[in-house]
Amino acid sequence: MQAVQGASGELAFLASPAAFGFEQLRPWAHWAASLGAFVLADQLLLSVAAANGAAPRPCVLGSRSEIY
Amino acid sequence: MFAIIAALLLYEARFGTAAVERVTSAMSPGIDWIGRWLPLFYVPSLVTLPLALQALPGALLFKVFGLLCCGWVASLLFAAFVTVRIRAVTNVELLPVPPAPKPPGFSDANRAGWALALAASSLGLLAAPPALAHAAGAAFMLSATVCGFLAGSATPAVVQKVLHPLITTGLVANGAAWLLGLCSGAGYDSVLRAYLTKGKAGAALGAGDFLMAFLHSVILSFGFRVFAQRQLMRRHFAEIMGCVLSSSFVGMALSCVLGTALALPPQLSLALAPRSVTVALALPIASMLGASSHASLTAAAVMFTGLLGANFAQPMLTAAGFRDPVVRGLATAASAHGLGTAALAAKEPEALPMAALAYATMGVTSSLLVTLPQMRALLGAMAGM
Numbered sequence: 416m417q418a419v420q421g422a423s424g425e426l427a428f429l430a431s432p433a434a435f436g437f438e439q440l441r442p443w444a445h446w447a448a449s450l451g452a453f454v455l456a457d458q459l460l461l462s463v464a465a466a467n468g469a470a471p472r473p474c475v476l477g478s479r480s481e482i483y
Numbered sequence: 484m485f486a487i488i489a490a491l492l493l494y495e496a497r498f499g500t501a502a503v504e505r506v507t508s509a510m511s512p513g514i515d516w517i518g519r520w521l522p523l524f525y526v527p528s529l530v531t532l533p534l535a536l537q538a539l540p541g542a543l544l545f546k547v548f549g550l551l552c553c554g555w556v557a558s559l560l561f562a563a564f565v566t567v568r569i570r571a572v573t574n575v576e577l578l579p580v581p582p583a584p585k586p587p588g589f590s591d592a593n594r595a596g597w598a599l600a601l602a603a604s605s606l607g608l609l610a611a612p613p614a615l616a617h618a619a620g621a622a623f624m625l626s627a628t629v630c631g632f633l634a635g636s637a638t639p640a641v642v643q644k645v646l647h648p649l650i651t652t653g654l655v656a657n658g659a660a661w662l663l664g665l666c667s668g669a670g671y672d673s674v675l676r677a678y679l680t681k682g683k684a685g686a687a688l689g690a691g692d693f694l695m696a697f698l699h700s701v702i703l704s705f706g707f708r709v710f711a712q713r714q715l716m717r718r719h720f721a722e723i724m725g726c727v728l729s730s731s732f733v734g735m736a737l738s739c740v741l742g743t744a745l746a747l748p749p750q751l752s753l754a755l756a757p758r759s760v761t762v763a764l765a766l767p768i769a770s771m772l773g774a775s776s777h778a779s780l781t782a783a784a785v786m787f788t789g790l791l792g793a794n795f796a797q798p799m800l801t802a803a804g805f806r807d808p809v810v811r812g813l814a815t816a817a818s819a820h821g822l823g824t825a826a827l828a829a830k831e832p833e834a835l836p837m838a839a840l841a842y843a844t845m846g847v848t849s850s851l852l853v854t855l856p857q858m859r860a861l862l863g864a865m866a867g868m
Binding site for chain 1: 509510514699700
């Protein structure tokens with residue numbers, strides 16, 4: 416039980432802004448990190464879709480055909 | 484978007500509201516930035532609308548135009564009316580929706596920076612060697628599009644009531660395309676085609692591709708916006724689902740019935756059926772309805788419907804007496820998909836979560852509906868097949 420609580424506490428910390436140092440970041444770096452997170456999430460979805468044979472489409476980081 | 488909403492709900496259930504608020508707060512600069520520039524990411528499909536309109540058969544143009552105008556008005560008012568009726572039946576009281584802060588206006592630094600980029604890219608066009616001509620053209624079109632959006636956003640509120648910044652942006656970008664086509668000798672059509680290639684057949688990506696590449700990040704950010712209004716969503720769940728499901732069916736059925744009334748060929752009516760769904764899902768829907776040979780007509784119909792929604796949804800809902808953000812958000816998105824949603828974002832941010840949810844769900848429900856053979860047969864019969 417303690418191990419579960421400890422692990423969930425760790426997870427909560429890891430997902431908190433403090434874990435990534437967002438609170439210490441300058442505003443522009445905070446902006447870049449949060450926008451970058453969306454772009455990377457899109458890239459991740461694109462990779463998953465590509466692995467499942469989806470048609471290529473443009474992405475901020477480049478089209479699938481440029482990546483694979 | 485749905486995965487983000489589910490993950491945030493699970494996270495809140497496991498670790499509490501304070502923990503989930505730290506996550507949303509960490510993401511807030513990106514969400515705010517996307518919200519501020521939101522309409523710009525939907526503009527490329529409007530910029531290339533003249534190309535799509537060329538695909539419309541000349542003799543049928545007025546009939547198609549009439550169907551889309553009448554269909555959009557009917558869809559908008561139907562969605563608003565259904566939402567109000569479901570609220571009355573379920574006896575849900577509309578609590579005051581806290582006004583969401585409007586995105587801040589653009590600064591002089593934004594305007595000066597992009598004006599400088601436009602000037603620099605214009606000079607780049609003159610100096611670029613042939614190998615870099617496409618890149619220079621894309622940079623010019625990108626800065627012209629952004630400058631058009633900034634100029635449209637800076638116009639007085641009275642002007643924006645009749646000319647939404649989305650429309651201004653489309654007009655400015657088309658003007659820039661005409662100028663670039665004239666100066667380079669490539670021609671207007673060729674510049675517009677290079678503006679939004681979607682990387683088809685190995686074509687180099689254009690300015691429109693760059694802007695539209697942000698659309699998936701936009702959809703992901705909607706997950707956070709919907710989550711922020713989760714209590715309102717839970718309260719009005721029946722209205723949201725009822726409006727979306729009925730609008731999905733009625734929107735498509737109406738297109739088929741109006742098409743038959745206007746004596747349009749059944750295939751054309753079916754191609755126009757998914758006009759209220761985002762273009763990425765409208766094309767497969769039209770294909771499932773057996774109208775894949777009119778794909779460009781479907782794309783043009785979706786864009787034109789979005790144009791109507793972006794410019795006229797808000798004044799029309801106000802004139803019809805629909806004033807609460809739940810109804811306005813749902814009706815706008817259910818009738819004019821992402822473009823209507825984007826147009827709503829700047830002026831009525833409190834309606835945006837409803838619109839975002841309806842916009843995403845409309846695509847899913849419409850796609851699911853047409854997978855049913857009975858639904859396809861019914862729509863076909865309505866279209867006169």
